[in-house]
Amino acid sequence: MRCTPLEGFVAARIGAASTGFGRAELERWQLERVRRTVAWAAERSAFYRERLRGLGAGWPASLAQLAELPFTTSDDLREHGERLLCVSQDEVERVVTLRTSGTTAAPKRLWFTRPDQESTLDFFEAGMSTLVGPDDRVLILFPGELPGSVGELLARALERLRATPLLHGPIRDLRATLREAGRSRPTSVVGAPTHVLALHAYAQAVAEGQGPLRLRTALLTADHVPESIVRRLRSFGCEAFEHYGMTEMGLGCAVDCGAHAGYHLRETALYLEIVDPVSGEVLPEGTPGEVVFTTLDRRGMPLLRYRTGDLSRFVPDRCPCGTTLRRLERVCSRVGALAVPCGRQARVTLPALEEVLFALPGLVDFTAAVSRAGRRSRLVVEARGVDGKDGALLLAVERALRSIPEIRDAEREGALQVSASAHSIEERPSMGLGKRAIVELDRG
Numbered sequence: 001m002r003c004t005p006l007e008g009f010v011a012a013r014i015g016a017a018s019t020g021f022g023r024a025e026l027e028r029w030q031l032e033r034v035r036r037t038v039a040w041a042a043e044r045s046a047f048y049r050e051r052l053r054g055l056g057a058g059w060p061a062s063l064a065q066l067a068e069l070p071f072t073t074s075d076d077l078r079e080h081g082e083r084l085l086c087v088s089q090d091e092v093e094r095v096v097t098l099r100t101s102g103t104t105a106a107p108k109r110l111w112f113t114r115p116d117q118e119s120t121l122d123f124f125e126a127g128m129s130t131l132v133g134p135d136d137r138v139l140i141l142f143p144g145e146l147p148g149s150v151g152e153l154l155a156r157a158l159e160r161l162r163a164t165p166l167l168h169g170p171i172r173d174l175r176a177t178l179r180e181a182g183r184s185r186p187t188s189v190v191g192a193p194t195h196v197l198a199l200h201a202y203a204q205a206v207a208e209g210q211g212p213l214r215l216r217t218a219l220l221t222a223d224h225v226p227e228s229i230v231r232r233l234r235s236f237g238c239e240a241f242e243h244y245g246m247t248e249m250g251l252g253c254a255v256d257c258g259a260h261a262g263y264h265l266r267e268t269a270l271y272l273e274i275v276d277p278v279s280g281e282v283l284p285e286g287t288p289g290e291v292v293f294t295t296l297d298r299r300g301m302p303l304l305r306y307r308t309g310d311l312s313r314f315v316p317d318r319c320p321c322g323t324t325l326r327r328l329e330r331v332c333s334r335v336g337a338l339a340v341p342c343g344r345q346a347r348v349t350l351p352a353l354e355e356v357l358f359a360l361p362g363l364v365d366f367t368a369a370v371s372r373a374g375r376r377s378r379l380v381v382e383a384r385g386v387d388g389k390d391g392a393l394l395l396a397v398e399r400a401l402r403s404i405p406e407i408r409d410a411e412r413e414g415a416l417q418v419s420a421s422a423h424s425i426e427e428r429p430s431m432g433l434g435k436r437a438i439v440e441l442d443r444g
Contacts, residue, residue, distance in 0.1 A: 004257035004264045007323045009126035013268040021324055030271050031063050033296040041302050044086035047076070048304065063271070066294065067282045072306045077108040077248075085111050087300050093117055094148035096247050110247060113300040117148050120250045123266050124157035127255040131217040131241045132188050134162035139181060139215075141191030141199075142222070142433075143169055150251055154190060163188075171195050171431045174202050181213055190219040193229045195431055198364040200236045202425060205362075205386040219243055219255075223435050224332045226351065228358035230260075244331050248306055249293060254328050259320040262327030269297050272328070273305070274313055277335045286316040290335055291328070309335045338438045340370050341377040342410035350438050353381075356400040362386050362393050364425055371441035376415060379407070380441065383422045394422035 007019045014021065014029040035058060041048035042055065051070060060066050077084070085092075091113050098108040132138055138158050144151020144167040155165035166184045171177045171191075177199060189196055196218050203213035218233060221243035233240045244263050245253035253270055254263030265272060273282050274289040283289045291308045311334060315327040332351045339347040350368070357366050362385040369380045381401065385393040397420045402408045410416035 001321050002258055003321045004255075004319070004323050004325065005126050005129045006255070006257075006264045006266070006325055009123070010268050010325060023324060026267060026324065027063060030267065030296065031060075033268075034060065034063065034066060034271060034294060037294065037296060037298070037302050038304065040086060040299070041304060045084050045302070047080045047083040048302075051304075064282075066271070066305065067273070069305050071280065071292065072303050074108060074307070074309075077110070078106040081109055082111075084301050084303075086302060087111075087113060092300060094146075098247055108248075111300045112148065112250070112298075116250060116298055116300050117153065119269055119297050120252050121153050121157055123252040123269065124153055125160045127243065127252065128154070128157055128163075128190075128219070129161055130255060130257060131219060131239070132158070132161065132163050136187045136216075137164040137166055137185060139166045139168055139184065139186035139189040139191075141168055141170055141177075141189065141195050145169075153251070170433050171198070174198060174425060174431070178203055178206070178213070186215060188217045188219075189215050190221065192222045192431075192433055193220045193225050194223075194365045194436075195433075196220060196240075197229050197232055197358070198425060198431060200233060200238060201362070201364050201386050204236060217241060221245065222433060224351075225330065226332070226354035226358050227330075228355050232358065232361075242330065244310075244328065246308065248303060248308070250295070250298065253293070257319065257321045257323070261319055262315045262329055264319070264323060264325045265328060267325060269295065271296055272314075272326075275307075277311070283313075285314045288313040288329075291331070311335060334437075338370065338440060340368075340379050340407070340416070340438065341372060342406040343413060343415040346406040346410065348404055348406050350436065352404060353401075353438075354436075356403055357381075357383065357397065360385075360393070360396050360400055363397070365431070366397075368438045369441045370438055376417065377410070378417045378419065378441070381418070381420045383420065384425050385422060387424055387426075391422075394420060397422055 011019045011021055042052040092111045093114040094112045096110045140151050140154050142151040143149050144155055151167050155167050158165040166186055215238045218238050218240050220240055225242045230240045241256055243255045245251050252266055254265045256263050271294045273292045275282050275292050277290040291310045291312050292305050294304050295302045310331045312329050312331045315329055319327055339349045342348055353368055357363055363383055366381055366383040371378045383397045401418055
């Protein structure tokens with residue numbers, strides 16, 4: 001099996017003699033970069049200068065000692081903003097504003113210099129080489145109008161690989177996107193999991209398998225990736241690769257390889273820890289917890305021990321591809337994520353809903369909401385499919401939900417009421433880029 005291209009990418013950056021470098025060599029390099037980052041932040045950032053006061057030169061003595069620092073949080077980004085900045089505004093190449101939908105909270109702002117963006121571009125080039133080559137035509141379903149946006153960086157990375165980028169943007173009208181795909185004939189696609197699934201399923205339905213969509217590979221990103229979506233894409237003849245990252249990480253963090261056994265990390269730009277979400281203690285390798293990261297090469301706005309809210313674990317054994325790089329297990333949940341109450345103690349999480357619903361042949365997306373009145377809960381599921389008009393999809397959704405034992409038992413006991421509806425994607429062809437979550441129904 002081919003080793004992940006990230007092995008060579010990392011080897012070149014740490015100055016390793018070959019791709020067969022050891023963990024000790026990489027971790028010595030990471031420790032030196034952590035020291036540089038701490039020193040840079042202490043000198044240049046008003047926010048970190050206060051937090052890092054009293055640390056001697058050459059701190060930390062080990063990567064483990066990094067755990068002595070307090071966490072940086074989303075609230076810190078909202079409340080302190082420019083106090084985290086380490087460069088003048090003249091050196092800033094791009095500012096990204098992140099707003100939390102459904103709340104009145106202040107937005108988060110992140111500042112990136114040109115070298116910061118070049119680091120992401122280099123990672124995108126290495127990561128995309130996992131699944132595409134010079135002859136590929138890659139449909140990009142992300143915004144790319146602005147310099148430094150995710151779509152624009154992807155397009156530049158693909159040009160370095162001598163592949164052809166097809167910068168389309170998010171799906172606003174599924175029919176129009178499919179027509180464009182018919183003209184441009186992509187061989188690969190990069191997009192959110194539900195967008196890529198919807199495009200495949202819609203093409204299959206309207207053209208009975210003889211349509212213009214012949215995608216060999218797909219990179220799924222911007223949201224967690226249900227295994228049921230991966231299986232569906234595989235049934236269409238498309239091999240799905242997965243990427244994990246967020247804007248705070250500089251857009252890119254980790255991508256899986258042909259073994260599809262976990263994400264390989266961008267270890268020259270980010271140092272990751274897994275901590276207990278409650279106590280904050282660093283957990284042993286293999287134990288699930290919250291992902292925390294420290295940037296290693298960020299100049300504009302370095303982040304020290306930033307809490308992502310994402311839950312995962314390090315996979316302790318070596319990947320079948322043979323790489324030295326660490327593996328992160330698929331991220332599929334968040335700290336404090338809302339679940340469906342099913343009686344006194346039972347809960348059904350979003351991944352459990354996704355597994356049964358995305359397995360349905362006609363379904364391409366769904367929303368889930370819950371409310372609670374006394375001892376009784378209510379679950380409302382709205383499904384979208386390639387054809388939701390004849391009632392077959394609705395019946396399949398209801399059966400799938402009741403195949404989950406906790407839901408079935410709670411309904412029988414009167415502790416849960418389930419309401420489901422189904423719509424055709426023809427009726428609502430536009431698709432957003434928001435992250436999937438179970439939401440709470442308005443109690444008003």
